[in-house]
Amino acid sequence: MIIKSSDFLxxxxxxxGLPEGGLPEFAFIGRSNVGKSSLMNMLLARKGLVKTSKKxxxxxxxxxxxxxxxxxxVDLPGYGFASRARSEQELWRRLIEEYLVKRKVLTDIFLLIDSRHGIMKIDEQMMEFLDHYRLKYTIVYTKxxxxxxxxxxxxxxxYKGCFIASAVTGAGREELLEHIALNLPSEGAVQ
Ligand SMILES: Nc1nc2c(ncn2[C@@H]2O[C@H](COP(=O)(O)OP(=O)(O)O)[C@@H](O)[C@H]2O)c(=O)[nH]1
Ligand SMILES: [Mg+2]
Structure with missing residues (x-):
């Protein structure tokens, strides 16, 4: 798939406050600092479009x-930040869980895992949650x-069907874009 245009919506x-256009959505989720924003920018070939930060x-x-x-x-806020206030964690949980479970146009969820650390307990909890609701997700190892x-x-x-990517080298870009293209509903498919 060729990226012809990408814009912050x-x-x-x-x-x-969710968008109403009915377009299929691909969500990115993972621990804070896993490289989510960097991966999205790499896929879109837009350096600063998705904000990256250490905090x-x-x-x-x-x-x-x-x-x-x-x-x-969709850039979902990262999980696993102990410094986050409890009330904020609760807010995160409710909003993200409702979005993941109820969003009709949600087509696939990319669950990002830092290659250096592998799957951690908090990632397992997210997988259990997704499995519980029978939500389809795709593992992407970052960095x-x-x-x-x-x-x-x-x-x-x-993991069968996992992707291995680097925002630094661009590894995995073609495969991930192809995966998105293959999962688009046919009327929305791009050549
Ligand atoms: N070496 C390397 N560092 C990366 C990669 N992706 C992100 N990072 C670094 O990891 C940190 C967190 O990246 P960010 O994209 O903001 O993560 P997010 O919190 O998941 O959105 C930043 O310092 C990035 O420069 C990668 O593919 N390789
Ligand atoms: Mg980010």
Whole structure:
């Protein structure tokens, strides 16, 4: 798939604020600092479109980016930041869970895992949640540039159909874009 256009569409802090256009959505979720924003920018070949930072955002926002006028990428706030206030964690949980469970146009969920750390307890909890609601998700290992060939081969064996990506080298970009294209409803498909 060729990215012809990508734009920030809107942020939502509640379910009421979600976009209404009906376009299929692909959500990105993972621990804070897993490389979510960097991966999205790499896929879109837009360096600063999705904001990257080392600190967790103060507000819990879902950020929507429209691509090729045919689908949306959704940057979900990261999980696993112990420094986050309890009330904020609760807000995160309710908003994200409601979005994931109820959003009709949600087509796939990319669950990002830092290649260096592997799947951690908090990632397992997210997988259990997704499995419980029978939500389809796709594992993407990030920061693959930090691993050697053998370590990458080991990861590949762990999850069938997982992707291994690096925002630094661009590894995994073609495969991930192809995966998105294959999952688009046919009327929205781009050549
Ligand atoms: N080496 C390497 N570092 C990365 C990669 N992706 C992100 N990072 C770094 O990891 C940190 C967190 O990245 P960010 O995209 O903001 O993560 P987010 O919190 O999940 O959105 C930043 O310092 C990035 O420069 C990658 O593919 N390789
Ligand atoms: Mg981010």
């Amino acid at each position: 809107k942020s939502a802090s509640s379910i009421k 967790p955002g103060k507000t819990v926002l879902l950020n929507f980016f429209s691509v090729n006028d045919s689908f949306l990428l 693959a540039d930090k691993l050697n060939k053998n370590e990458i081969a080991v990861l590949r064996q762990k």
